[in-house]
Amino acid sequence: MDLTTTAWGAWSGGRFTSCGEPLPEARWLGLVRQAYECGIRTFVTADIFGAGAADSLLGQALKGLPRDSYSLVGAVGHDIYHGTQLGSQPYPRFTDPDLRRPADYASYLRMATERSLERCGVSRFDLLLLQHPDQTGYTNDRVWIGLQRLVEAGLVDRLGIAPGPANGFTLDLLQCFERFGSIIDWAMIPLSPLEPWPGRLILTAAEAHDINVMTRGVDYGGLFHDDLRSGHTFGSGDPRSRRSPTWLEDGLSKLGALRPLAGRKGRSLLQLACAWNLQQTRVRSVVPSFMEESGDEAKSIERQVEDFAGVSPIAFTAAELAEIEQIGDNQGRLDLRGAHRSHLGEPEADRWALNSDLRAVAERWRIDPDFGLAS
Numbered sequence: 001m002d003l004t005t006t007a008w009g010a011w012s013g014g015r016f017t018s019c020g021e022p023l024p025e026a027r028w029l030g031l032v033r034q035a036y037e038c039g040i041r042t043f044v045t046a047d048i049f050g051a052g053a054a055d056s057l058l059g060q061a062l063k064g065l066p067r068d069s070y071s072l073v074g075a076v077g078h079d080i081y082h083g084t085q086l087g088s089q090p091y092p093r094f095t096d097p098d099l100r101r102p103a104d105y106a107s108y109l110r111m112a113t114e115r116s117l118e119r120c121g122v123s124r125f126d127l128l129l130l131q132h133p134d135q136t137g138y139t140n141d142r143v144w145i146g147l148q149r150l151v152e153a154g155l156v157d158r159l160g161i162a163p164g165p166a167n168g169f170t171l172d173l174l175q176c177f178e179r180f181g182s183i184i185d186w187a188m189i190p191l192s193p194l195e196p197w198p199g200r201l202i203l204t205a206a207e208a209h210d211i212n213v214m215t216r217g218v219d220y221g222g223l224f225h226d227d228l229r230s231g232h233t234f235g236s237g238d239p240r241s242r243r244s245p246t247w248l249e250d251g252l253s254k255l256g257a258l259r260p261l262a263g264r265k266g267r268s269l270l271q272l273a274c275a276w277n278l279q280q281t282r283v284r285s286v287v288p289s290f291m292e293e294s295g296d297e298a299k300s301i302e303r304q305v306e307d308f309a310g311v312s313p314i315a316f317t318a319a320e321l322a323e324i325e326q327i328g329d330n331q332g333r334l335d336l337r338g339a340h341r342s343h344l345g346e347p348e349a350d351r352w353a354l355n356s357d358l359r360a361v362a363e364r365w366r367i368d369p370d371f372g373l374a375s
Contacts, residue, residue, distance in 0.1 A: 113156065
């Protein structure tokens with residue numbers, strides 16, 4: 001089964017990330033079943049969430065449902081088995097030279113995929129994502145040969161890539177499409193009407209290489225759930241607390257500008273955002289984050305799921321699209337990761353130098369890295 005238009009991510013509900021209030025286990029399990037009953041039939045997990053705990057909990061929630069009635073997406077890339085997590089930093093990538101040699105990439109990928117499948121209680125993933133690759137993950141043939149072997153072994157039906165966790169990696173993703181696009185079926189990227197840059201820069205290449213796109217972050221840090229209010233205090237571990245100090249107030253102002261359009265279209269703000277995403281080139285699936293905020297005005301996650309289940313296409317006029325474009329323009333307002341002109345010296349886990357090969361990629365796709373990717 002291929003991915004469906006609406007998808008649910010195991011990072012929702014605050015148990016495996018620090019966004020919003022953590023749900024009790026029973027309620028989290030019930031939320032997955034609610035999503036399924038509402039017609040949301042794609043479920044996304046990753047072994048890094050809770051060091052495998054999200055896989056196990058999602059498997060428990062889906063147990064007993066016909067396997068051909070939903071699409072299951074897994075993700076591997078961080079080594080939760082041999083790597084050491086330092087403080088709030090994520091586990092290192094499996095391609096870290098301190099962990100293994102390139103000759104061992106394929107065996108790691110098979111082990112990690114089999115372990116994830118075992119926790120989920122299934123025999124195959126409909127899609128497996130290479131999650132948050134470092135520079136080696138985007139470029140090394142042995143990584144992608146190892147992934148292709150998983151398809152040949154019947155462990156996964158399709159392959160994809162999920163850059164992150166921060167925004168950026170644009171030229172790296174384009175280069176990856178050029179090198180390995182023949183075996184890449186899906187890419188997961190951040191995209192929202194209020195954060196279209198830089199995600200939209202890869203859509204033309206996705207079309208050229210026949211790669212479908214799943215978009216995360218359509219809810220824009222929960223703002224499109226429409227229950228955050230001015231002055232809201234985020235927990236110290238909440239990643240939204242590290243955004244720009246003006247992010248919330250600016251976002252609420254932009255929501256206010258979009259609200260009349262949502263009203264004219266008879267949609268909620270989240271439904272408007274999802275419909276806009278799905279109208280972009282090659283975007284076939286959206287996976288918001290569902291989070292229950294603190295405070296009396298917080299919308300329950302159950303209501304958020306009901307809202308999301310109502311997503312349907314919207315016929316936007318050219319004037320309406322131009323209006324959304326003007327409201328959501330965010331170019332140059334994010335600290336981008338991956339290949340970047342500002343990085344000098346040795347590569348880091350999430351940032352590296354802009355070399356001549358990547359400048360050639362930028363030229364082929366008509367992107368000026370000194371302007372179009374400047375932040």
